[in-house]
Amino acid sequence: MQEAQLVARLRRGDLRAFEELIIAYQHRVFGVALRMLGNRAEAEEIAQETFLRAHRALPEFRGEARLGTWLYAIASRLCLNRLATPERRLARADDAALAEAPGHEPDAATALERSELEAAVRDAIAALPDERRIVVVLRDLEGLSYEEIAEVLELEPGTVRSRLHRARMDLKAKLERFTP
Amino acid sequence: MTCHDVRELFSALIDERLSREERADVYGHLTTCPECRRELTALEQTVGLVRRSVPIRAPVGFVDRVVTAVRPTPWYVRAARAAFLPWPVKLPLEAAALLLVGGLAVLLFRGIKEEQRATRYEATPPVVAERRLEDKRAEPEASAAKSTTAPSAVPQAPPPMSAPADAQPGVASSDRSAAKDAPASVPRRADDAGTAESRLERAQAPPPAAERDALAKETYGAARGAPPVAQSAPESRDKSVTAKLEARPPDVVARLAAPDPGTAARAVAALAARLAGSEAARRTVGDTVLVEVVIPRERYADFTREVARLGDYRTDSEPASLPDPVRVDVHLAR
Secondary structure, three states, rough: HHHHHHHHHHHHHHHHHHHHHHHHHHHHHHHHHHHHHHHHHHHHHHHHHHHHHHHHHHHHHOOOOOHHHHHHHHHHHHHHHHHHHHHHHHOOOOOOHOOOOOOOOOHHHHHOOOOOHHHHHHHHHOOOHHHHHHHHHHHHHOOHHHHHHHHHHHHOOOHHHHHHHHHHHHHHHHHHHHHO | OHHHHHEEEEEEEHOOOOOOOHHHHHHHOOOOOOHHHHHHHHHHHHHHHHHHOOOOOOOOHHHHHHHHHHOOOOOOOOOOOHHOOOHHHHHHHHHHHHHHHHHHHHHHHHHHHHHHHHHHHHHHHHHHHHHHHHHHHOOOOHHHHHHOOOOOOOOOOOOOHHHHHHHHHHHHHHHHHHHHHOOOOOHHHHHHHHHHHHHHHHHOOOOOHHHHHHHHHHHHHHOOOOOOOHHHHOOOOHHHHHHHHOOOOEEEEEEOOOOOOHHHHHHHHHHHHHHEEEEEEEEEOOEEEEEEEEEOOHHHHHHHHHOOOOOOOEEEEOOOOOOEEEEEEEEEEO
């Protein structure tokens, strides 16, 4: 109900409603972008572009999908497109950028974020192929259902299931030393 | 089900995405396979590790930046952005503008040069003569008031250099006015000398350069340099008028082929005197004798008719509209 009202206000061009939308989804959209790209500046650029495109497309938004799913779809597409560029492919092995991708501000949270386990999980996710990584991010980090992931990525649910399984098996192999 | 088949369903099992039958098959296998049980446990722990990852937060100020980017830009900001484009855009535009301005400047400069050339060309005697004629028409009263002697009241035996000036004060006055109102009169006079040189060159084709210069200097420069005849004029005003008249290039340049150029030159001078004109100068350069005479305009036709009797008389240059008096350079040769 709240989302329907928000959508109605957004379609009327209510800038305050759009601000509420950004506040509600900024961390999730930015999280997907950072997990996918491994670079904060690039992630912010993609996240900002996601909301700008959403703002431009709001008049055509019919409300059939949830706002979150819609935003994830835009962000995922932008990330995958960016990763598909030749220059981005050359820069894939930029582990330094991934290592400096904190979720929180420095100082207190830095200790936790830079823990060995956290870094290992982050590196393991970053090492996944793009099409598997996005599925794991959307499922295990963002909590989307198989159907929502299929909608976001425009895939069959069976494809989502198999990609997710392959991704998890890759992660298990990389994080084996942290599992008893 | 084999171990491989069962393990393929582990991920869906964790997410509770298996059907009742599939789940029963998997659990049935797990009860008999400890390896697969360990495998499932490891996978569940891995998924747990991932799901417990520290959530990522957007940078501070992200909302404001997006809202600012979305907010409609005021017209003055858009205008300012248009005026101050980024370097990658502005630099090529400025370079193109610079080239355009430079090209226009070159074109304009060329145009000016052509105009200047045209002005120099117009400053040649025929046009000058027309201009003087117009000046004279415009200021007849003033010229008459300034003149001390009527054009018809030419002395019967005037000094050669002063007679034309005394006879035509209007010309001198128009010359003065032209010099006063046109700054280009100074270079024009220099150009006139050049034009005279070129005329001499045509008349005495092909004279050596030094000889040509000497002839020109003797012909026109000597007149400007206050020749003894001009100095003999009683009044200083007459001197200046004479000098101005003598300084101007000839109006008509002609050639006269005669068996004896010296005799013919004297005959030409006598003819000029008979037609109320005068001989302004006479020089001999090699085999050529140059006689410069000043003829009243109304007697010019008589002059050309009479001089043709002395030999083969040909006019090299003659303006469409003759000034009064007419300065005629006659180059006499065999």
